[in-house]
Amino acid sequence: MVEPLIQFKNVSKRFGSKVILDNVDLQIYPGEAVGVIGPSGSGKSTVLRVIAGLVAPDSGEVYIHGKRRIGTVNQGEDPLGVSVVFQQSALFDSLTVDENIGFALYRHSKLPPQKIRELVDQALLMVGLPGTGDRYPSQISGGMRKRVGLARAIVANIDPTLARTNPNILMYDEPTAGLDPVASTRVEDVIRRVVGYQGICEAYLIVTHQESTIRRTTDRIVFLYQGKFQWDGPTHDAYTSDHPVLQQFFSGSVEGPIQ
Template sequence: MTEPLIELKGVSKSFGDNIILDHVDLTIYRGEALGIIGPSGTGKSTILRIIAGLTPVETGEIYVAGQQRQGLIEDAQDPIGIGMVFQQAALFDSLTVEENVGFLLYQHSKLPRRRIRDLVARSLEMVGLPGIGNRYPSELSGGMRKRVSFARAIMANPDNAKDNPQVLLYDEPTAGLDPIASTVIEDLVRQLQFADEGCGSYVMVTHQDSTIRRTTDRVVFLYRGKIQWQGKVSEIDTTDNPLVRQFFSASVTGPIQAIG
């Protein structure tokens, strides 16, 4: 393995009496494509929000590029940029695509507007959506909105390298998409990983079989607040772990309790 970019050590999180994460240890390495999988409601999105610095932990430590994080992202800047692609794209309906993609630079940088527009145009081109900066989210398909959220996540600030994402966090990016649109998004995830101006490390949370197999190299299986199994994506079909076997067979019989 290469050097760790992000480390979670003994991280726990509860909501009321519901224990979501129970002393979880997780390492994200530079240059890897990590998948976090498991049944619904097991804390996968919570882990992403903790990694992004958006949700506090109750116990445990978080290290980013070797430095321990204190508080949330709003309390102190991480030594590297972390971008997040939310499940529902999370675009501002009242803003144009250009304003959505360039939002952080417009709000928090001193770059001239023309320079930001150029950076936005380049980011949109990277996700295969050139020339749509003047449209509004309501004028886009679901797949296009997802790609716009990708463009926003990879936006770089040439004046501040710490703002530039070195890790991307994907929360169910293919949820609700048809198989063809899902394939477009899956291909885009890999293209951005290896693009010169892309982001070489990412964490993927997904339930979708094709997305797991096409976008991840290493997988951790989360259930009942703990990592129950981890291995290469190629080991999914050969493991004898009953949780993994039940999950991928979609069987209602096994250690995973069916909900609803």
Template sequence: MNEPLIELKGVSKSFGSNKVLDRLDLKIYRGEALGIIGPSGTGKSTILRLIAGLTNVDEGEIYVQGVRRQGLIEDTKDDPVGIGMVFQQAALFDSLTVEENIGFLLYQHSQLSPERIRQLVNKKLEMVGLPGIGNLYPAELSGGMRKRVSFARAIMSNPDAPKEGAEVLLYDEPTAGLDPIASTVIEDLIRDLQSMQGVCSTYAIVTHQESTIRRTADRIIFLYQGKVQWQGSVSEIDTTDHPYMKQFMSGNIDGPIQVAG
């Protein structure tokens, strides 16, 4: 492969006395769909927040297209690659309409007219399969619809500043709490967005759901005790003899992974 689009080198992160990442090395390449899996509390979501620039590393370095990032995302105005994040709980503003949620940053930080922003919002809603709901509020939507609205917000960009658009999307448990049918809709949407021109060609996804792992990822890394313990293609999940992966995918309580309390 070529130079990684995003690279974490020797990254450590602790919260109090809990060290969740321990000199972690990780590479994400342009055009790939990376799945990050592992037991709860092992730092999977923390990796996404570090990549997004929402949290600082304690030790180590993060590179975006070969350029070392210094500080948080608000301190770094010249990241060579736009990065968007879809949070587990959708994180919509309850007091704003769908249109206002999706267009929030453009309303606040662009010179675009309200009409132009509405047009852009409607286009993004069509991309995620929710045309015509811009006037609704989050409380009027199902869980799956709220997730799709959060996708639309993550891919929203300013046509006058195309470099600010998200080339990389980070999904944190996008199918958590959804029924199997709603999960399938989200999984299909994740793949569809990757194939759409001018949206995002690269993503990393944190998930526990087996269907989401198999349907949205090409390469898998297994995280445990702050390090990548296994990595391989989705097709290798069923054939690997690695004890961590075998125990995790089977749900067996007996094995090297320690079961909490």
């Protein structure tokens, strides 16, 4: 039986009086492309932060690659093969694209600078941005910055001597937010393509509101609302489901259970 890469067991999380996760279970398996969707403010990004170890649940158990995570990940600690691509890319404005992508390797690895530049060039090629390493974030478009953020998340897994013992799990927080349709398509294509590279990505989760991104990058959807995963199933089934929250969400109607 295949073991899940990620597992929530009776996980709860609240911020003040707001319940974000209410005693939920979740399993993510190798090879899956999972979309975490739901209304704004429902706590989708919190799911990613709990998985990444940036936020600790109030109760319940979180397992990554079969290892239980206790508390949050401290600086320098092994994050168990989880990489996050942040919504705003989180690039350093004063560093070049090359320096941004290789930042962790320049600071923490023993690789010579020339080797790191070679890995950065490979990562840029994978995300469709060859030859852009000498530019600064202010000199590239929003869509390109999103792809640079993805290159940074995968660069350490390109070299087998650096790749984590555990397969890499990628998590995307609104990767196409604020992009025009063409730029969104480019980012969506990269997300799908990267998962095919051996050792780069074993599975991914993506938080998004964009319908094109849901359709083009996910095979499975979990719908979060009022602290519960209200629906969990194949993406193509979600669009034909008679579940009230799905029907309202995809139609954009103000009438229904989502308030």
